Amino acid sequence: MKTFKLNSLSILLYEQEEIKKHPIEFIDGLMINREDEEGQWLTEVYLDKQHKDLFQQLKDNNEQTTIEVKITKESNAPVTLNSRILGLNDIGDFMNVLLIGEMVDRRKSMVEDLLSNLITKGYQGEELLKRFKELV
Numbered sequence: 001m002k003t004f005k006l007n008s009l010s011i012l013l014y015e016q017e018e019i020k021k022h023p024i025e026f027i028d029g030l031m032i033n034r035e036d037e038e039g040q041w042l043t044e045v046y047l048d049k050q051h052k053d054l055f056q057q058l059k060d061n062n063e064q065t066t067i068e069v070k071i072t073k074e075s076n077a078p079v080t081l082n083s084r085i086l087g088l089n090d091i092g093d094f095m096n097v098l099l100i101g102e103m104v105d106r107r108k109s110m111v112e113d114l115l116s117n118l119i120t121k122g123y124q125g126e127e128l129l130k131r132f133k134e135l136v
Contacts, residue, residue: 002033004071009045011054012066012080021068024051027094031071041081043069043099052088055097059085067099080104 006029010021026047034040058065065085068078083101114135123131 001035004031004033005029006031006043006045007070007072007074007076008078009043010068010078011058012068019066022054031069039102040100041103043067043081043083043097043101045097045099046091047095047097049090049093049095051097052095055085055088055095059088065099065101066104067101 006026009024009026009029011024012019012021014020024045024047026045029043029045032042032044034042062084065083066080067083068080070076070078081099081101081103083099086098086100087096088098089096115132118128118131118135
């Protein structure tokens with residue numbers, strides 16, 4: 001297993017027909033590459049309890065949670081993970097959130113989202129292909 005210092009964390013939520021990024025301020029955090037067969041990463045974040053309602057709702061709904069993180073330093077490229085919350089723990093006035101997830105191939109995911117959006121807008125056949133090529 002390899003461990004990295006967490007530099008930034010955002011929760012990506014689908015709101016009003018678009019994905020919105022919600023940066024989460026935290027005190028400390030780690031990313032651990034479990035190096036298992038599923039390619040899972042463990043994210044542990046120590047933060048203020050002001051975020052408890054959001055994380056509790058995501059945990060209670062057992063929803064897949066998309067997060068975007070940067071490890072080690074701010075200049076590193078962000079990584080997107082499809083995660084689920086394993087646990088929430090109160091620690092005095094603060095809390096700890098534990099997530100497990102798999103990295104998302106952002107390029108593939110963005111292409112799939114674009115294609116899905118075009119289909120939703122009614123493009124099909126040659127018109128769909130032409131519009132898709134214009135945007136890629």
